[in-house]
Amino acid sequence: MQQGNVTLVGAGPGDPELLTLKAVKALQQADVVLIDDLVNPAILAHAPASARVIEVGKRGGCKSTPQEFIERLMIAEAQAGQRVVRLKGGDPYLFGRGGEERAHLMAQGVTVEVVPGISSGLAAPASIGVPLTHRRWSQGAVFVTGHGKDAASEPNWTALAQSRLTLVIYMGVARCAQIQAGLLAGGMAPDTPVAIVQSASRSDQRQLLSTVGALPAALQASGLGSPSIIVIGDVVRCADQWELEEVVTLMNCSNAN
Numbered sequence: 001m002q003q004g005n006v007t008l009v010g011a012g013p014g015d016p017e018l019l020t021l022k023a024v025k026a027l028q029q030a031d032v033v034l035i036d037d038l039v040n041p042a043i044l045a046h047a048p049a050s051a052r053v054i055e056v057g058k059r060g061g062c063k064s065t066p067q068e069f070i071e072r073l074m075i076a077e078a079q080a081g082q083r084v085v086r087l088k089g090g091d092p093y094l095f096g097r098g099g100e101e102r103a104h105l106m107a108q109g110v111t112v113e114v115v116p117g118i119s120s121g122l123a124a125p126a127s128i129g130v131p132l133t134h135r136r137w138s139q140g141a142v143f144v145t146g147h148g149k150d151a152a153s154e155p156n157w158t159a160l161a162q163s164r165l166t167l168v169i170y171m172g173v174a175r176c177a178q179i180q181a182g183l184l185a186g187g188m189a190p191d192t193p194v195a196i197v198q199s200a201s202r203s204d205q206r207q208l209l210s211t212v213g214a215l216p217a218a219l220q221a222s223g224l225g226s227p228s229i230i231v232i233g234d235v236v237r238c239a240d241q242w243e244l245e246e247v248v249t250l251m252n253c254s255n256a257n
Helices: 020-027 040-048 066-079 098-107 119-126 157-163 173-185 216-220 233-236
Strands: 004-011 032-035 052-055 082-088 112-115 141-145 167-168 193-198 205-210 228-232 249-252
Touching: 004 020, 004 098, 020 040, 020 082, 020 112, 032 040, 032 066, 032 233, 040 233, 066 082, 066 098, 098 112, 119 193, 119 228, 157 173, 157 233, 173 216, 173 228, 173 233, 193 233, 205 216, 228 233
Parallel strands: 004 082, 004 112, 032 052, 032 082, 141 167
Antiparallel strands: 167 228, 193 205, 193 228, 205 249
16 A cells, blocks of 8 residues: 655645646645635646545635544545645645644654645735835735734734834735724824735736725725735835825726736
8 A cells, every 4th residue: 555645735826827836746646635715626627537625615704624624634544545635725834724734744643745835915916016025115024814813812913013014914804994903003104005905816806905094994895805815015006006196996807817
């Protein structure tokens, strides 16, 4: 019997063409594929027809397959000699719980490899012409979740506001009012530019350009929801359709690719 293993594969933000060559190779060799809810199903075209595909949907704020069940399933399949691919949206190590999964699998003696993927936090701003760093406006970027595991791990929005770095916020749509309040309390100017990109790199991508001061109202009026990335900082002025006037612009991007 062949020795089983698990490969944690970053499936990227959605566009199948953003999949890495190493990810494609891992899929081509898979016996079992565990696919997350945010992964574009078109990516499964790289897997053998004989591969078993198991949906283990995981999306913030929605009913999800328990993490413990997913880990037990990967261990059981690997110990049975199967080559398991765990397809995760974006990058496994950026808000993807890849670190937890790798540690748990290794503790059970399972061989694990991690294949990085393009995170939506990179793809979303790039899709509308926004660089995360810019010599004129920002010398760094911070990737942060919109909510902590508990109150004690809530992001320090005051400190982030004072950092003057580009903020790339995952899972922040539902808490945009609290995020806005924290940033303004930290001294961030209300006219600081904001971009929100939903379903980055997919054919149904939509985006909103606004400001911190107008963020909750603009987001509600736009109808945008999850999965979305929020980018805050002066680099948003580089957006392809940024208007210097304080005008909220909603763009339906039917040809995002």
